[in-house]
Amino acid sequence: MKCLVTGGAGYIGSNLADRLLGEGHEVTVLDNLYTGRLKNIEHNFSNKKFRFVFGCVLDTELLSTLIRESDIIFHLAAIVGVPYVLRNPVMTLLNNTSGDQKVFQLALDYRKKLIFASSSEVYGCNNETPFSEESSVVLGSSATSRWSYAASKYFAEHLGQALHGRGLDITILRFASCYGPRLNPNGMTSVIAKFIINALNNEPIPIYGKGNQTRPFTYVDDTVSGIISAMKSKNGAGEIFNISTSGSTSIEQAAKLIKNLTGSKSEIIFIEPRELGTGFEDIVKRELDTSKAMDKLVFKADVSLEKGLMHTIEWFKNNQPSPA
Numbered sequence: 001m002k003c004l005v006t007g008g009a010g011y012i013g014s015n016l017a018d019r020l021l022g023e024g025h026e027v028t029v030l031d032n033l034y035t036g037r038l039k040n041i042e043h044n045f046s047n048k049k050f051r052f053v054f055g056c057v058l059d060t061e062l063l064s065t066l067i068r069e070s071d072i073i074f075h076l077a078a079i080v081g082v083p084y085v086l087r088n089p090v091m092t093l094l095n096n097t098s099g100d101q102k103v104f105q106l107a108l109d110y111r112k113k114l115i116f117a118s119s120s121e122v123y124g125c126n127n128e129t130p131f132s133e134e135s136s137v138v139l140g141s142s143a144t145s146r147w148s149y150a151a152s153k154y155f156a157e158h159l160g161q162a163l164h165g166r167g168l169d170i171t172i173l174r175f176a177s178c179y180g181p182r183l184n185p186n187g188m189t190s191v192i193a194k195f196i197i198n199a200l201n202n203e204p205i206p207i208y209g210k211g212n213q214t215r216p217f218t219y220v221d222d223t224v225s226g227i228i229s230a231m232k233s234k235n236g237a238g239e240i241f242n243i244s245t246s247g248s249t250s251i252e253q254a255a256k257l258i259k260n261l262t263g264s265k266s267e268i269i270f271i272e273p274r275e276l277g278t279g280f281e282d283i284v285k286r287e288l289d290t291s292k293a294m295d296k297l298v299f300k301a302d303v304s305l306e307k308g309l310m311h312t313i314e315w316f317k318n319n320q321p322s323p324a
Helices: 011-022 060-068 082-087 089-109 147-164 191-200 220-232 251-262 291-297 305-317
Strands: 002-006 026-031 050-054 072-075 113-119 170-175 205-208 240-243 268-271
Touching: 002 011, 011 026, 011 220, 026 060, 060 089, 072 089, 072 220, 089 113, 089 147, 113 147, 113 220, 147 170, 170 220, 191 205, 191 251, 191 305, 205 251, 220 240, 220 291, 240 291, 251 268, 251 305
Parallel strands: 002 026, 002 072, 026 050, 072 113, 113 170, 170 240, 205 268
Antiparallel strands: none
């Protein structure tokens, strides 16, 4: 099968590309390297079934060519990561929604199967956990720029569902707190990356707030397995699925586990959330109900947090960010 992975130089996209190649598929990665990294995919440059295209999903002509020649599209390209979103909510909203609209419409025009990467961020500040796919979306004030990313993903979900009514073969996956090898080593997009880097350098491990916030930390191999399950399933068209580990872990527990696994001398410190700026609003509880994915996609995350962190820590030992 000919596969197009937008955002394929990101850490989820690059791990997905590896899995697809391993199953014998042809893979084209489209990425503008805004947050993706060539280092994530360069090991595949010698593979005749792999192709990297430097470009953006906003380039309609390029996108049209790539989608037309593909059998299936995995649309992962997006402005993502709280620091990036807070720094430029306008880019987040316009680039994400415009890019999604172009990918969706072209997939419909050429009658291609589409797997769309949404996010558990769309559940917003709903406190009625665990979230099922039918749970209410409760976003915060539009004056709080943190919600611009969630709003862009929620808009895309609505657009995808509407276009499904016109014949678009789309499956929407809500990823949750994914971590693993190839996380951006500058620590900007993941609390796990930040904790590991600081622990390895014996620097203070910062926790914003009380540390009782819970997250369903999901190892990247499990996230990729969820994507592959959606690709192979005949039950996903027009559906939304939570792709997540079951249960959740507090931020403080994750920090302590990372400290122990690295043998670090780092001190865990607690910082007032207001230091992140006025555009940030934290979420206390996040846990996803994965029963629908288990039932219809036959998907279940099976990598424990400890095992996943061990693999991730080992990767970071060999991929420390360069000194500023």
